[in-house]
Amino acid sequence: MAPILKVAVIGAGISGLTTAQALKREAHQVVVYEKSDQLGGTWVYDPRVESDPLGLDLNREIVHSSLYRSLCTNLPRQLMGFLDYPFAIREYGDSSTFPGHEEVLEFLNEFAREFGLVELIRFQTEVVQVDLRNDQWIVGSIANKVSSDEVFDAVVVCVGHHTQPRLADFPGIENLPGKQMHSHNYRVPEPFQDQIVVVIGDGPSAKDISLEISRVAKEVHLSSRSPNIKISKLDCGDNMWQHSKIDHVDGNGEVTFQEGVSVNADIILHCTGYKYCFPFLNTEGIVSVDDNHVGPLYKHVFPPQLAPNLSYVGVPYKSASITLTVDLQAKWTAHVLSGKAPLPSKEEMMADIQEYYRCMDDKGIPKHYTNLGLEFEYLNWLVSQVGLAGVLEQTRSIQTSYFKFIADKGVWRRKEWQLGYGIQE
Numbered sequence: 001m002a003p004i005l006k007v008a009v010i011g012a013g014i015s016g017l018t019t020a021q022a023l024k025r026e027a028h029q030v031v032v033y034e035k036s037d038q039l040g041g042t043w044v045y046d047p048r049v050e051s052d053p054l055g056l057d058l059n060r061e062i063v064h065s066s067l068y069r070s071l072c073t074n075l076p077r078q079l080m081g082f083l084d085y086p087f088a089i090r091e092y093g094d095s096s097t098f099p100g101h102e103e104v105l106e107f108l109n110e111f112a113r114e115f116g117l118v119e120l121i122r123f124q125t126e127v128v129q130v131d132l133r134n135d136q137w138i139v140g141s142i143a144n145k146v147s148s149d150e151v152f153d154a155v156v157v158c159v160g161h162h163t164q165p166r167l168a169d170f171p172g173i174e175n176l177p178g179k180q181m182h183s184h185n186y187r188v189p190e191p192f193q194d195q196i197v198v199v200i201g202d203g204p205s206a207k208d209i210s211l212e213i214s215r216v217a218k219e220v221h222l223s224s225r226s227p228n229i230k231i232s233k234l235d236c237g238d239n240m241w242q243h244s245k246i247d248h249v250d251g252n253g254e255v256t257f258q259e260g261v262s263v264n265a266d267i268i269l270h271c272t273g274y275k276y277c278f279p280f281l282n283t284e285g286i287v288s289v290d291d292n293h294v295g296p297l298y299k300h301v302f303p304p305q306l307a308p309n310l311s312y313v314g315v316p317y318k319s320a321s322i323t324l325t326v327d328l329q330a331k332w333t334a335h336v337l338s339g340k341a342p343l344p345s346k347e348e349m350m351a352d353i354q355e356y357y358r359c360m361d362d363k364g365i366p367k368h369y370t371n372l373g374l375e376f377e378y379l380n381w382l383v384s385q386v387g388l389a390g391v392l393e394q395t396r397s398i399q400t401s402y403f404k405f406i407a408d409k410g411v412w413r414r415k416e417w418q419l420g421y422g423i424q425e
């Protein structure tokens with residue numbers, strides 16, 4: 001008989017919920033720790049912003065979610081469902097392909113109710129310390145100002161990675177005191193009324209937020225470090241421009257881009273992504289974490305030295321379908337812990353990780369669309385571990401179609417995407 005383990009899941013966002021579901025199905029005993037008073041993680045919109053708009057003050061009170069008020073999904077809903085629970089159009093919801101954030105949160109609550117996960121969650125309980133002692137994990141948490149320790153066989157880390165701002169760096173950055181913020185603290189466009197705004201970044205947030213701000217701001221100047229960027233006036237508004245990287249900022253706040261153009265910015269908005277951060281987790285240096293890397297992790301989930309009793313679900317950044325990736329990682333983790341999907345030896349896992357790094361180096365920095373092949377290899381591999389052959393075919397054609405559309409027309413026009421775009425029937 002498969003062993004029944006006592007497993008701590010840290011976080012009740014998409015990763016924690018799907019992990020709890022998979023572990024429960026394998027009959028493990030599950031406790032989900034959640035510091036907030038509700039489930040959903042990123043998808044719980046919080047109108048509050050942090051006291052330090054750049055997130056540099058280590059003593060600030062942290063707001064978890066980085067959602068802004070108007071946010072709609074940047075992936076079609078077909079790519080946001082779980083394998084056992086599709087994100088279909090709901091009676092209460094809107095019928096669009098890119099629903100608002102409220103609907104995603106409602107969907108996650110429904111999923112949790114449907115699979116009996118709510119009962120497993122300890123709300124308002126923050127994990128502050130996780131240590132390994134004699135092959136068992138001690139999870140220290142605080143609830144209602146009272147701290148307690150509990151012993152587990154295994155721990156799955158599901159805390160997300162869209163909370164700690166990562167900032168752009170450029171000469172003269174210190175010349176703009178009080179005139180910079182990170183998108184983590186962006187909620188609504190009103191504060192940008194009549195301002196000249198420089199938005200740094202190239203991702204969906206940079207694009208969506210700059211378009212939203214352009215409706216009230218005097219001018220919006222996007223700055224990207226990508227070498228493929230076309231420096232031009234943008235046709236989505238008459239007050240938006242695309243520039244290259246910032247070259248420097250001088251003493252009176254004049255921002256000069258690398259192509260030589262300067263603007264007098266009222267504010268710089270960093271839409272430059274987030275850092276990984278696991279302050280509670282003591283792996284005795286076995287897993288190292290820097291801004292944009294957590295490792296070594298076998299197949300992005302298990303640190304070979306601590307496998308299978310420590311795992312991470314939800315680490316990959318670049319993903320064409322985050323929910324699906326996380327769902328498969330969760331199912332795989334549960335199967336590994338039950339002994340249904342045995343892991344290779346530590347040495348083999350390390351060798352696989354080295355091979356993966358080499359492969360990434362060879363390919364250079366992956367691009368969203370061109371990276372789909374690599375991602376599918378990974379998803380197919382996970383599918384093979386959990387015995388779900390064939391489940392990815394439909395997803396694959398939706399992803400290919402959607403990311404081809406984005407590559408052809410640009411992310412700004414995503415709402416015009418139709419299922420089947422670019423696919424030869």
Ligand SMILES: Cc1cc2nc3c(=O)[nH]c(=O)nc-3n(C[C@H](O)[C@H](O)[C@H](O)COP(=O)(O)OP(=O)(O)OC[C@H]3O[C@@H](n4cnc5c(N)ncnc54)[C@H](O)[C@@H]3O)c2cc1C
Pocket residue numbers: 010011012013014015016033034035036039040041042043064066067068071072073074075080125126127128158159160161162205280313314321322323
């Ligand atoms: C602006 C923005 C837009 C996005 N848009 C999309 C989109 O359109 N489609 C998409 O698929 N994805 C999108 N994402 C990615 C999004 O992060 C994922 O969809 C998903 O929310 C990740 O889930 P998660 O469970 O890994 O992390 P989170 O949702 O961040 O959940 C982590 C949970 O862990 C809890 N937690 C953290 N630390 C502790 C602790 N020490 N103790 C107890 N609990 C703790 C947190 O309170 C939180 O509830 C977007 C992200 C951002 C920031």
Ligand SMILES: *[C@@H]1O[C@H](CO)[C@@H](O)[C@H](O)[C@H]1NC(C)=O
Pocket residue numbers: 005135152153154306307308309
């Ligand atoms: C993982 O946990 C199980 C159950 O407590 C234990 O028997 C096993 O030794 C642990 N494995 C490792 C590598 O620590």
